[in-house]
Amino acid sequence: MRASKMLISTLREVPAEAEIESHKLMLRAGMMRKMAAGIYNYMPLGLKVLKKIEDIVREEMDNAGAQEFLASALLPSELWKESGRWDAYGAEMFRLTDRNSREFCLGPTHEEVFTDIARNEIKSYKQLPLNLYQIQTKYRDERRPRFGVMRSREFIMKDAYSFDKDQEGLDVSYNKMYEAYVKIFNRCGLDAKCVAADSGAIGGSGSAEFMVKSEVGEDDVVFCTSCDYAANIEKAPATSEMAEKEELKELNKIETPHTKTIEDLAKLFNCSEKKIAKTLIYRADDKVVAVMVRGDREVNEVKVSNALGGVIELDMASESMVKNATNAEVGFVGPIGIKVDRLLVDTEVANMFNFIVGANETGFHIENVNYGRDFEGEVSDFRNITEGEKCPVCGKEITIARGTEVGHIFKLGTKYSDAMNATFIDENGKTKPFIMGCYGIGVTRTMASIIEQHNDENGIIWPLSVAPYHVSIIIANMKDETQITLAEKMHEELENMGIEVFLDDRNERAGVKFKDSELMGIPMRITVGKKVSEGIVEFKLRNGGENENISIEDVYNKIKDEFKKASIELKR
Numbered sequence: 001m002r003a004s005k006m007l008i009s010t011l012r013e014v015p016a017e018a019e020i021e022s023h024k025l026m027l028r029a030g031m032m033r034k035m036a037a038g039i040y041n042y043m044p045l046g047l048k049v050l051k052k053i054e055d056i057v058r059e060e061m062d063n064a065g066a067q068e069f070l071a072s073a074l075l076p077s078e079l080w081k082e083s084g085r086w087d088a089y090g091a092e093m094f095r096l097t098d099r100n101s102r103e104f105c106l107g108p109t110h111e112e113v114f115t116d117i118a119r120n121e122i123k124s125y126k127q128l129p130l131n132l133y134q135i136q137t138k139y140r141d142e143r144r145p146r147f148g149v150m151r152s153r154e155f156i157m158k159d160a161y162s163f164d165k166d167q168e169g170l171d172v173s174y175n176k177m178y179e180a181y182v183k184i185f186n187r188c189g190l191d192a193k194c195v196a197a198d199s200g201a202i203g204g205s206g207s208a209e210f211m212v213k214s215e216v217g218e219d220d221v222v223f224c225t226s227c228d229y230a231a232n233i234e235k236a237p238a239t240s241e242m243a244e245k246e247e248l249k250e251l252n253k254i255e256t257p258h259t260k261t262i263e264d265l266a267k268l269f270n271c272s273e274k275k276i277a278k279t280l281i282y283r284a285d286d287k288v289v290a291v292m293v294r295g296d297r298e299v300n301e302v303k304v305s306n307a308l309g310g311v312i313e314l315d316m317a318s319e320s321m322v323k324n325a326t327n328a329e330v331g332f333v334g335p336i337g338i339k340v341d342r343l344l345v346d347t348e349v350a351n352m353f354n355f356i357v358g359a360n361e362t363g364f365h366i367e368n369v370n371y372g373r374d375f376e377g378e379v380s381d382f383r384n385i386t387e388g389e390k391c392p393v394c395g396k397e398i399t400i401a402r403g404t405e406v407g408h409i410f411k412l413g414t415k416y417s418d419a420m421n422a423t424f425i426d427e428n429g430k431t432k433p434f435i436m437g438c439y440g441i442g443v444t445r446t447m448a449s450i451i452e453q454h455n456d457e458n459g460i461i462w463p464l465s466v467a468p469y470h471v472s473i474i475i476a477n478m479k480d481e482t483q484i485t486l487a488e489k490m491h492e493e494l495e496n497m498g499i500e501v502f503l504d505d506r507n508e509r510a511g512v513k514f515k516d517s518e519l520m521g522i523p524m525r526i527t528v529g530k531k532v533s534e535g536i537v538e539f540k541l542r543n544g545g546e547n548e549n550i551s552i553e554d555v556y557n558k559i560k561d562e563f564k565k566a567s568i569e570l571k572r
Contacts, residue, residue: 001469001500001501001502001503002503002505003502003503003504003505003506004505004506004507006044007030007043007044008030008045008506008516009030009033009043010028010029010030010515010516010519010520011027011028011030012028012515013028014028015027015028017034018148019146019147019148019216020147020148020150020216020452021451021452021455022147022148022149022150022447022448022449022451022452022455023147023148023149023150023448025451025455025459025460025519025521026046026148026149026447026448026451027148028459028519029045029046029459029460029519029520029521030043030045030046030520031043031045031046031049032046032148032149037145037153038142038145038146038151038152038153038154039145039152039153039154040148040149040152040154045468045520046447046468048468048469049447049462049466049467049468050156050443050444050447052465052466052467052468053188053443053446053447053466054135054156054158054443056184056187056188056465056466057135057158057184057441057443058135060180060181060183060184060187061133061158061160061180063180064131064176064177064179064180065131065176066131066132066133066160066162066180067130067131067132067133068132068133068134068135069114069117069132069133069134070134070136071107071110071113071114071117071134071136072107072113073106073107073136073137073138073139074104074105074106074107075104075105075106075107075110075112075113076102076103076104077095077102077103077104077105079112079113079116079420080105080112082112082419082420083111083112083115083416083419083420084419085111085112087312088312089108090312090313091141091143092108092140092141092142092143093105093106093108093140093141094106094108094139094140094141106139107136107138107139108138108139108140109138109159109440110134110136110159110161111161111412111416111436111438112416112420114132114161115161115416115417115420115422115434115436116420116422117132118130118161118163118417118422118434119417119420119421119422119423119434122163122424122434123424123425124424124425125165125424125425125426125427127424128163128164128165128169128424128434129162129163129164129165129169129172129173130162130163131160131161131162131163131173131176131177132160132161133158133159133160133161133439134158134159134160135156135157135158135443136156136157136159137154137155137156137157138154138155138156138157138159139153139154140153140155141153147216147448148448149444149445149447149448150216150218150404150445150448151218152444155442155443155444155445156442156443156444157440157441157442157443157444158440158441158443159438159439159440159441160177160438160439160440161436161437161438161439162174162177162436162437162438162439163434163435163436164434164435164436164437165424165426165432165434165435166435167413167435169435170411170413170435170436170437173437174206174409174411174437177409177437177439178194178208178409181194181210181407181409181439181441182194184407184441185210185406185407185446187465188446188450188463188465188466189450189453189454189463189465189466190212190406190446190449190450190453191212191213191453192210192211192212192406192407192449193210193211193212193213193221193223193230193403194208194209194210194211194230195208195209195210195211195221195222195230195231195232195235195403196208196209196230196231196232196235196236197209197231197232197234197235197405197408206410206411207235207408207409207410207411208408208409209232209405209407209408210405210406210407210408210409210441211230211232211403211404211405211406212403212404212406212449212452212453213401213402213403214402214403214404214449214452215402216402216404216452217401217402217403217404218402218404218405219232219233219234219402219403219404219405220232220233220384220400220401220402220403221233221400221401221402221403222236222385222398222399222400223398223399223400223401224391224393224394224396224397224398224399225391225396225397225398225399226391226394226396226397227391227393227394227396229391229392229393229394229398232403233300233384233385233400234300234302234303235302236385236392236398237381237385237392238300238347238348238381238383238384238385238386238389239385239389239390239392240346240347240348240351240381241274241348242351243274243351243352243353244353245353246353246354248353248354248368248370248373249354249368250368251366251367251368251369251374252366252367252368253359253361253364253365253366254269254364254365254366254367255363255364256268256332256363256364256365257363259331259365260329260330260331260332261331262276262278262295262296265295265356265365266295269356269367271356272296273294273295273296274294274295274296275295275352275354275355275356276294276295276355276356276357277292277293277294277295277335277349277352277355277356277357277369278292278293278294278295278333278357278358279291279292279333279334279335279338279357279358280292280293280299280316280333281316281317281321281322281325281326281333281340282301282304282314282315282316282317283313283314283315283316283317283318283321284304284305284308284311284313284314284341285311285312285313287308287341287342288317288321288324288325288339288340288341289304289308289340289341289342289343289344290325290333290335290338290340290342290343290344290377291304291344291346291382292335292343292344292345292346292349292377292382293346293348293349293382293383294346294348294349294352294383297346297348297383297384297386298383298384299382299383299384300381300382300383300384301314303380303381303382303383304344304382307344307378307380307382308342324339325338325339325340326338326339326358326360327360327361328358328359328360328361328362329362331358332358332359332360332361332362332363332364332365333358333360334357334358334359334360334365334366334369335357335369335374335375335377336357336359336360336366336369336374336375337360338360342377342378343375343376343377343378344377344378344380344382345371345377345378345379345380345382346379346380346381346382346383347379347380347381348383349371350371350372350379351371352370352371353370354367354368354369354370355367355368355369355370356369357369385398385400386400387399387400404445404449404452405442405445406441406442406445406446406449407439407440407441407442407446408439408440409437409438409439409440410437410438410439411437412436412437412438413435413436414433414434414435414436415436416436417433417434417435417436418433422434447466450462450463450466451521454521455521456544458515458518458519459518459519459520459521460519460520460521461521461523461542461543462521462522462523462542463523463566464523464562464563464566464568465566465568467500467521467522467523468500468502468520468521468522469500469501469502469520469522470499470500470501470522470523470524470559470563471494471499471500471501471502471522471523471524471525471526471559472501472502472503472504472513472517472520472522472524472525472526473487473490473491473494473501473502473503473504473526473527473528474504474510474513474514474517474525474526474527474528475487475503475504475505475528476510476527476528476529476530477510477529478505478506478507480532482532482533483528483529483532484505486528486532486537486552487503487505487528488503490526490528490537490552490555491503493556494556494559496571497556497560497570497571498570498571499559499563499570502517502520502522504516504517510527510529514527517542518542521542522542523541523542523543523562524539524540524541524542524558524559524562525538525539525540525541525542526538526539526555527539527540531549535551535552536549536550536551536552537549537550537551537552537555538550539554539555539558541562
């Protein structure tokens with residue numbers, strides 16, 4: 001492709017709106033432009049990368065036996081109401097009505113649609129197993145769109161749905177998708193780790209995320225320092241620290257003015273935060289719920305939601321709700337005499353002795369409180385695991401790092417087939433619900449994650465497999481006909497080999513062309529300059545290689561070697 005015929009929109013300055021490297025570089029390299037908050041237009045260069053990622057996804061899905069399908073992005077409310085998710089999905093769903101007042105949404109996900117297709121088209125076990133997938137734009141009204149396409153309102157996603165006759169079949173389908181995902185992310189040059197995860201609004205039993213480590217990631221990911229265990233912090237079970245047994249002491253109410261924080265309490269009582277239990281009050285849909293954890297711990301709201309079952313919205317209670325439940329201000333909440341619908345107690349708290357809690361009276365706390373004697377509740381794991389705790393698999397220490405989700409696979413089971421009466425006739429002539437799986441990849445998020453892992457101070461460093469162009473040919477002097485002739489000949493020869501070439505024939509200084517080539521992340525660069533009369537050109541790899549003066553024939557061999565290293569076949 002000739003640069004002189006292209007729309008090139010590179011920027012030298014970092015846009016003020018950009019917060020992370022991928023966002024900065026996608027704007028600076030001219031790959032996308034913002035249209036509204038969380039909504040972007042993809043420029044020609046960015047679209048080429050997206051299409052290459054899509055092609056890799058498509059190839060591996062096809063190789064795994066899945067069939068491509070394309071559903072409508074405009075979905076009738078009836079399907080969502082049938083599954084029970086029309087209200088459950090929440091405010092992130094874009095809802096609209098047509099001229100006849102019929103309700104629709106812009107698809108944030110497509111479980112209902114694929115289930116509907118299956119129940120209408122599949123009648124017998126003989127038609128199973130089946131795996132359908134699509135690559136399509138999704139829409140979610142993010143409360144706070146940020147980080148470019150990492151968290152946007154409109155994004156491209158691959159979603160697939162498997163249909164099996166039994167659990168054993170689902171296990172096979174699930175494992176095929178796992179293997180396909182490993183291949184996809186490897187081919188994209190992305191270091192992605194599979195971790196255990198919570199199913200969230202999608203539902204189902206088994207769930208795993210493919211995460212990439214990122215300082216700006218939206219999730220905390222737990223990794224074992226010894227074994228292969230990895231899990232989203234929402235899913236990772238905490239290992240309770242058992243308190244040393246003590247003789248139970250009498251309750252004692254203590255005046256504690258101006259001590260609303262755990263830190264203040266610890267100073268006042270001259271004790272560790274481990275000797276304090278904090279009680280937090282939540283609004284769970286139409287119910288009021290209290291959750292107790294040790295003073296130095298954090299509540300895991302996903303674990304709380306799962307324990308409550310079917311919660312749509314879980315938020316911290318307002319000051320008025322706290323007052324109604326306790327007759328006290330925030331900061332003095334405790335479990336004794338609290339008026340809530342449910343009291344959830346972390347396992348660690350249930351095994352503490354003579355600890356301190358709020359007195360449900362402003363300006364007072366109670367010491368020497370003990371679970372079972374002074375109050376009771378529902379005991380389970382309701383907190384976040386912390387750095388240095390024991391791995392739930394091998395018992396060694398865990399570490400915690402930030403991560404970004406690029407893929408997610410679910411074992412849905414019969415969640416949707418039961419709700420939507422999606423059934424088939426089995427070998428014995430009985431009607432049974434489909435056993436389903438769901439498998440998603442964020443294509444746009446994968447693109448951004450690749451940039452996060454592959455960049456330097458000069459711009460993007462694309463892996464060869466997804467680069468918009470494989471080679472840039474830079475004509476140093478556009479007034480030198482010899483340089484132009486050779487560059488055009490190399491351009492033609494390389495394209496005949498199946499190599500995508502960015503021929504920079506713009507009437508710009510060579511330095512400008514070098515900067516653009518590096519900013520765009522093109523893996524290999526050939527500079528046709530002063531030594532062209534000797535049959536010598538300059539060759540440089542984008543990923544840190546040195547400038548080399550080599551013969552034209554050697555350039556071709558160098559390029560072929562790079563393709564061989566990347567396991568990409570050329571035409572010749």
